[in-house]
Amino acid sequence: MPEGHSVHRIARQFDRNIVGQRVGASSPQGRFSEGAAIIDGRTATRVRAVGKQMFLEFDDDLWLRVHLGMYGAWDFAGEILVDPTIASANGRMGQTNQRGTDLDPVFDAAGENSLSSIGAPRRARVHVRMSEQTTGLADEAGTWPPPVVGQVRLRLLTEVTCADLRGPTACELQTPDEVQATIAKLGPDPLVDGVAEGEERFVAVVRRTPTPIGLLLMDQNVVSGIGNVYRAELLFRARLDPHTPGRDVPEETVRQLWRDWVRLLAIGVETGQMMTMDDLDPEAYRRAMASRDDRHWVYHRAGLPCRVCGTAIVLEEMGARKLYWCPSCQR
The missing domain is CATH 1.10.8.50 (Helicase, Ruva Protein; domain 3)
Structure with a gap:
């Protein structure tokens, strides 16, 4: 199950690549078709991560709540603008009492690293999986938008960035009051x-x-x-x-x-x-x-x-x- 650090990283990825953009939404799998139709064409205005849950706001006070649960993950493709507040894999803060040791980037063979841990703010046409077990960089995208692979519950698409959601425990629309009630618990x-x-x-x-x-x-x-x-x-x-x-x-x-x-x-x-x-x-x-x-x-x-x-x-x-x-x- 993705733990809190993963969800906060995903929210930062959304903040830099989706928030402020007009979003196309669809549910290739079909299980979120009605919700996707409501989101489609709206502008993402804000994102919040609280614990293991992410809340993405759209105009007209509409919120998308996502809980990845045991098996959920977001896959990003297209032009990904990296969050400059997150260090590279040499992990300056992540060295945990390394007393200033400077190391070259090291990539996790199990794939837990993610695009935003590479560091410098830049655009790179890549595909990256965002969950507790991140697969890291993959082949360059050959077509746009990328083909749907597997059971995609929700696809959010801007002109240059694609975010696919697979296997979440929860994917639902909420009002502001419902969001506050969820967070209050x-x-x-x-x-x-x-x-x-x-x-x-x-x-x-x-x-x-x-x-x-x-x-x-x-x-x-x-x-x-x-x-x-x-x-x-x-x-x-x-x-x-x-x-x-x-x-x-x-x-x-x-x-x-x-x-x-x-x-x-x-x-x-x-x-x-x-x-x-x-x-x-x-x-x-x-x-x-x-x-x-x-x-x-x-x-x-x-x-x-x-x-x-x-x-x-x-x-x-x-x-x-x-x-x-x-x-x-x-x-």
Whole structure:
């Protein structure tokens, strides 16, 4: 499932390439034909990302809500104007305590990198997939508009840019009041809410509930944007047992979780990759950026030795999702 950093990156891509443009809309798959017909010919005026959901506004106070869910992704083709606020894959902020180390770009073999993580603002005729597992640059487009491939729920088309949506959990039109109601149900997002205000909301909810912290971090009503990878990594970095009831987690530890999420989310947005390890030397950092197997403390490491204590990492199911943790470090 795409996590919060991916959705914020997608919103930035929309802001630079779709917002301000008159948009043609269609539903090649047919499942959003009525909604596409309403959007068709309107001008996109604003985009918002909150947690794992994106909201694209059109004129006349019409909003498109998209939740990618487990399998959704946006594919961009045409002339893509890169967001200059997002660093290249050498990840200046994404180096996470690399103390100024300057590295050449490294591209993730698993495809988690995206076009906007390449860096400089420029136009390039490319095709790029935007989701948690981004496929990166592909062949130059041979025709315009590009042919429809697969089950495209919604195609948004400007004169030079095409955005295709596949496999979302939610794709619907909303009024401004409905958008506000949807957002009001979500927990704080560090890139939307004030960081200090978000911290207080998060701490208040966690500290009053008996629900295990491993479930609370995945609850989008408690905190927005955290998915399976960030959950496992945040809990390990805090050395926190996932089964600890929220109300039993010391307040300072809850605050530490929030502040670490603020930091890791910013790194993810800038680099396009969920880098969760710190103090890597340049070569280790290069390996981590190129392969997610070298990027995380516990995630996807079931049965392998803990990087800190050597204990075998445990895999269990929590909240219908796989949870990785170290039973020694996280006691």
